[in-house]
Amino acid sequence: MGLKYKKEQNFSEWYSEVIQKAELADLRYNVKGFLVHRWWSVDIMKRMYEAYRKELDRTGHKETWYPALIPESNLKKESEHAKGFRAEVFWVERAGSSKKKLEEPLVMRPTSETAMYTMYSKWIRSWRDLPFKRYQGCNVWRYESQTRPFLRGREFHWLEAHNVFATKKEAEAQVNQDMQITETVMHKQFGIPFIFFRRPRWDTFPGAEWTYAADTVGLDGKSLQQPSTHMLGQNFSRAFDIKFIDKNEKEAYGWQTCYGPCIWRMIASIISLHGDNKGLVLPFNLAPYQIVIIPILQKGKTAQIKKACKDLTKKLEKENYRVYFDDREEMSPGSKFYEWEIRGVPLRVELGPRDLANKQVMCVARHNSKKTAVKLSEVVKFVKKLEPTVLNFLTKQADELLKENTRSAKTFSDLKKELKKGGFVRVNWCSVREDGESCAERVEKDFSAKVRGLRVDRKEKPTGKCIVCGQKADEVVYIARQY
Amino acid sequence: MGLKYKKEQNFSEWYSEVIQKAELADLRYNVKGFLVHRWWSVDIMKRMYEAYRKELDRTGHKETWYPALIPESNLKKESEHAKGFRAEVFWVERAGSSKKKLEEPLVMRPTSETAMYTMYSKWIRSWRDLPFKRYQGCNVWRYESQTRPFLRGREFHWLEAHNVFATKKEAEAQVNQDMQITETVMHKQFGIPFIFFRRPRWDTFPGAEWTYAADTVGLDGKSLQQPSTHMLGQNFSRAFDIKFIDKNEKEAYGWQTCYGPCIWRMIASIISLHGDNKGLVLPFNLAPYQIVIIPILQKGKTAQIKKACKDLTKKLEKENYRVYFDDREEMSPGSKFYEWEIRGVPLRVELGPRDLANKQVMCVARHNSKKTAVKLSEVVKFVKKLEPTVLNFLTKQADELLKENTRSAKTFSDLKKELKKGGFVRVNWCSVREDGESCAERVEKDFSAKVRGLRVDRKEKPTGKCIVCGQKADEVVYIARQY
Numbered sequence: 001m002g003l004k005y006k007k008e009q010n011f012s013e014w015y016s017e018v019i020q021k022a023e024l025a026d027l028r029y030n031v032k033g034f035l036v037h038r039w040w041s042v043d044i045m046k047r048m049y050e051a052y053r054k055e056l057d058r059t060g061h062k063e064t065w066y067p068a069l070i071p072e073s074n075l076k077k078e079s080e081h082a083k084g085f086r087a088e089v090f091w092v093e094r095a096g097s098s099k100k101k102l103e104e105p106l107v108m109r110p111t112s113e114t115a116m117y118t119m120y121s122k123w124i125r126s127w128r129d130l131p132f133k134r135y136q137g138c139n140v141w142r143y144e145s146q147t148r149p150f151l152r153g154r155e156f157h158w159l160e161a162h163n164v165f166a167t168k169k170e171a172e173a174q175v176n177q178d179m180q181i182t183e184t185v186m187h188k189q190f191g192i193p194f195i196f197f198r199r200p201r202w203d204t205f206p207g208a209e210w211t212y213a214a215d216t217v218g219l220d221g222k223s224l225q226q227p228s229t230h231m232l233g234q235n236f237s238r239a240f241d242i243k244f245i246d247k248n249e250k251e252a253y254g255w256q257t258c259y260g261p262c263i264w265r266m267i268a269s270i271i272s273l274h275g276d277n278k279g280l281v282l283p284f285n286l287a288p289y290q291i292v293i294i295p296i297l298q299k300g301k302t303a304q305i306k307k308a309c310k311d312l313t314k315k316l317e318k319e320n321y322r323v324y325f326d327d328r329e330e331m332s333p334g335s336k337f338y339e340w341e342i343r344g345v346p347l348r349v350e351l352g353p354r355d356l357a358n359k360q361v362m363c364v365a366r367h368n369s370k371k372t373a374v375k376l377s378e379v380v381k382f383v384k385k386l387e388p389t390v391l392n393f394l395t396k397q398a399d400e401l402l403k404e405n406t407r408s409a410k411t412f413s414d415l416k417k418e419l420k421k422g423g424f425v426r427v428n429w430c431s432v433r434e435d436g437e438s439c440a441e442r443v444e445k446d447f448s449a450k451v452r453g454l455r456v457d458r459k460e461k462p463t464g465k466c467i468v469c470g471q472k473a474d475e476v477v478y479i480a481r482q483y
Numbered sequence: 484m485g486l487k488y489k490k491e492q493n494f495s496e497w498y499s500e501v502i503q504k505a506e507l508a509d510l511r512y513n514v515k516g517f518l519v520h521r522w523w524s525v526d527i528m529k530r531m532y533e534a535y536r537k538e539l540d541r542t543g544h545k546e547t548w549y550p551a552l553i554p555e556s557n558l559k560k561e562s563e564h565a566k567g568f569r570a571e572v573f574w575v576e577r578a579g580s581s582k583k584k585l586e587e588p589l590v591m592r593p594t595s596e597t598a599m600y601t602m603y604s605k606w607i608r609s610w611r612d613l614p615f616k617r618y619q620g621c622n623v624w625r626y627e628s629q630t631r632p633f634l635r636g637r638e639f640h641w642l643e644a645h646n647v648f649a650t651k652k653e654a655e656a657q658v659n660q661d662m663q664i665t666e667t668v669m670h671k672q673f674g675i676p677f678i679f680f681r682r683p684r685w686d687t688f689p690g691a692e693w694t695y696a697a698d699t700v701g702l703d704g705k706s707l708q709q710p711s712t713h714m715l716g717q718n719f720s721r722a723f724d725i726k727f728i729d730k731n732e733k734e735a736y737g738w739q740t741c742y743g744p745c746i747w748r749m750i751a752s753i754i755s756l757h758g759d760n761k762g763l764v765l766p767f768n769l770a771p772y773q774i775v776i777i778p779i780l781q782k783g784k785t786a787q788i789k790k791a792c793k794d795l796t797k798k799l800e801k802e803n804y805r806v807y808f809d810d811r812e813e814m815s816p817g818s819k820f821y822e823w824e825i826r827g828v829p830l831r832v833e834l835g836p837r838d839l840a841n842k843q844v845m846c847v848a849r850h851n852s853k854k855t856a857v858k859l860s861e862v863v864k865f866v867k868k869l870e871p872t873v874l875n876f877l878t879k880q881a882d883e884l885l886k887e888n889t890r891s892a893k894t895f896s897d898l899k900k901e902l903k904k905g906g907f908v909r910v911n912w913c914s915v916r917e918d919g920e921s922c923a924e925r926v927e928k929d930f931s932a933k934v935r936g937l938r939v940d941r942k943e944k945p946t947g948k949c950i951v952c953g954q955k956a957d958e959v960v961y962i963a964r965q966y
Contacts, residue, residue: 028605029598030554031589036602039545039617046546062522063529067638068551068591068622069514069573086580090552092591093577095626097569106514108551108575108591115512119519122511128813134522139551143578155550330611 001338033147033154043288061133069106074114078239084206088142108141117240135161150268158262164254171255178229178259191395193402197453200432209233218272221422223480232256273398280344283391289324296352428473430466439468484821516630516637526771544616552589557597561722567689571625591624600723618644633751641745647737654738661712661742674878676885680936683915692716701755704905706963715739756881763827766874772807779835911956913949922951
């Protein structure tokens with residue numbers, strides 16, 4: 001009744017099994033690469049969206065909603081961007097029962113720059129309109145060849161923030177704020193640690209001047225890209241004519257940034273970083289049910305036990321906890337234990353005849369399996385104390401995993417050895433401009449690994465030669481296999 | 484600086500002007516029939532979604548998210564449904580830069596029955612799985628020929644609930660609950676009154692046994708359809724093979740209902756029912772900003788006035804009000820007044836030098852333009868008292884409008900006269916089955932009006948002959964011009 005696969009032995013199967021048995025998603029929908037999201041994952045994602053929206057609002061962003069369809073002519077405007085996304089779009093060219101041809105081919109948004117920026121050019125007129133900070137939470141579509149639930153899909157759910165500033169300096173400050181938002185929400189509230197890398201030139205977002213991307217670990221030690229924030233410079237503002245009259249009454253192009261936290265992919269990290277061999281593990285802030293109460297019934301005491309469970313449910317609900325009294329008669333307590341463990345409910349409360357007699361319950365914390373007998377009168381106090389410890393535990397555990405998975409290599413054969421262990425490998429590197437790309441191709445060919453870029457949180461000085469070509473190293477980069 | 488058009492003289496232009504000047508939406512996006520939703524409307528819609536989700540959750544529904552794309556083969560499964568929607572779909576047949584043909588043509592969901600029910604048949608096995616109550620909040624796409632912001636669009640935002648029951652009786656009870664939810668949320672929280680009509684046979688949702696639809700008034704006295712709830716019977720469960728083992732261990736088809744509250748269209752009613760010649764009027768629960776504080780500056784007292792405004796902002800924020808201190812230097816107080824009136828902010832607070840001296844502010848309520856001088860120490864109390872009165876006022880005003888716009892007609896020429904005045908006209912009618920359709924066609928041809936159906940909230944007995952054909956009247960129906 002529990003899980004068949006072990007996380008550390010069969011990560012990939014374990015991951016699929018958790019998604020299925022925790023009823024996060026169903027893969028059987030009859031369009032390839034499209035997921036049906038069951039209520040357990042939707043509830044979690046809604047809480048994640050809420051946390052992100054709150055922080056984006058707090059930092060001066062406003063939410064706007066844009067059409068799902070983008071005209072081909074918009075997509076074409078910024079040439080690098082068009083080149084980067086054209087291969088990934090679904091086309092909408094006809095409508096109605098006679099499949100009448102539309103005036104212009106449309107694409108389902110793969111990302112919304114080219115929908116938003118045509119409007120920005122109509123709204124932004126003066127320096128007084130800046131900074132202009134907007135975002136939307138939405139689904140986007142990409143025609144990916146390989147798909148995997150919550151990791152890479154033909155449809156996924158994310159947020160995208162698109163800002164315009166009067167100066168380059170302000171735009172740079174926004175990129176820093178985006179990284180801070182990632183820390184505040186993704187790390188502090190979801191327990192997902194990361195390292196922000198400045199991507200090499202050849203791995204920059206199409207149309208951007210540079211890209212900072214947050215990578216985390218967790219999948220077979222592979223790296224997984226979480227939010228990225230892009231300094232767009234004036235590439236798009238020139239292509240989309242986003243101009244304003246500055247304080248000196250001169251016309252100028254806006255400086256732009258964009259930031260794309262992907263709620264859908266963060267669930268992948270929550271599953272893989274926090275989950276264990278019993279299934280999902282959720283912190284209180286994200287769990288659809290925070291506490292399940294399971295009666296252990298005995299003939300003659302059924303009514304009393306149920307009443308005690310109901311009273312406790314009410315008491316905890318009064319304290320604003322999300323509580324589920326699992327009263328299903330067709331299931332044994334044991335199978336209920338398994339179910340809620342797989343689904344990651346932070347606290348299970350058992351109440352049987354002996355507990356009733358002792359005016360207590362048995363509390364079982366999901367994250368560490370610890371059992372504690374707690375007096376009925378003390379349950380609220382117990383839960384309040386437990387609540388913050390779960391997220392702390394999960395965050396610390398994930399932080400340590402990331403730390404353990406960040407190592408150094410001095411030689412090419414060292415690199416091979418370290419990459420086998422998984423995680424990020426720190427090496428000396430010739431260049432992250434175009435001229436370093438051939439070395440990166442070598443690494444990708446030999447090890448299926450990628451140069452993730454330069455650490456953003458600290459300046460690192462190379463002390464020798466490039467680990468691949470042996471020429472003078474200008475940089476220290478991190479290499480990892482990635483999902 | 485205010486509005487150019489008057490609501491009672493030029494409703495249509497007034498409506499467009501409010502949408503534009505309150506910055507609810509921008510119509511200039513370069514795909515016909517697709518709206519860009521600016522932050523003011525998104526903020527309102529998010530509050531509306533929240534209210535609806537809360538009530539759907541409370542009544543035992545769970546949210547699930549389905550793909551935006553539906554295979555043609557799904558759409559075809561229920562023949563009436565396919566016939567009804569095929570003319571309205573956008574087709575997705577190709578993907579990628581070479582426009583590779585997909586395995587099967589897909590449609591962008593016009594509604595999600597045929598996406599959801601393929602999955603329901605996989606999940607529902609036993610009577611223990613029932614009732615099965617699910618919903619999603621999402622955008623849908625329909626290839627409409629005539630479009631108008633928030634009323635009819637090629638893309639709009641709604642919720643759709645899709646439920647399965649073991650018995651017809653339970654399904655019928657759900658239809659009643661859906662109507663109750665409409666009352667609890669749309670009427671009680673948004674101030675939009677309605678009459679639920681059982682639609683005539685010829686106007687029933689494609690694939691449903693019968694349809695109850697809530698109509699309201701407001702646009703030139705025209706009727707506007709708000710949520711409808713449909714008794715699907717077993718039509719879809721047979722087409723999609725949604726079977727379960729009942730308590731007697733026999734296989735049976737599920738009884739289904741669906742309910743579609745359209746947040747997007749409810750904004751149309753909020754604009755048109757509550758709005759006035761100064762613009763939008765919002766109740767406290769929906770307003771993005773509930774209170775704006777506007778300083779009336781005077782040389783030498785600027786700093787003091789601003790400080791008093793800031794202190795008051797903080798004080799009101801502490802009470803959880805959404806407050807905006809409008810400190811923009813480039814605008815006069817007068818133009819700020821106009822702006823926030825057009826946007827419908829429930830309360831404007833002005834603070835000038837004389838107010839400062841008197842330790843007071845001038846409070847101006849949006850809904851009735853009433854000005855009140857309020858001591859600074861009394862502002863919180865004043866706001867708390869004002870808050871519920873706004874929604875009460877708006878609801879009562881809208882209720883009365885609907886009541887005034889519901890009249891009777893005894894003859895065909897009476898009907899003509901009454902329809903000219905607008906609203907719903909009560910008449911004797913031969914039949915709401917197929918055999919009554921020719922009379923309905925006559926009414927539509929002569930008056931561009933439609934039979935909205937039988938009142939659901941009361942049984943009405945016809946007392947004479949059909950107003951059109953003169954044959955025995957079996958029913959009392961309501962006729963209205965509709966948007």
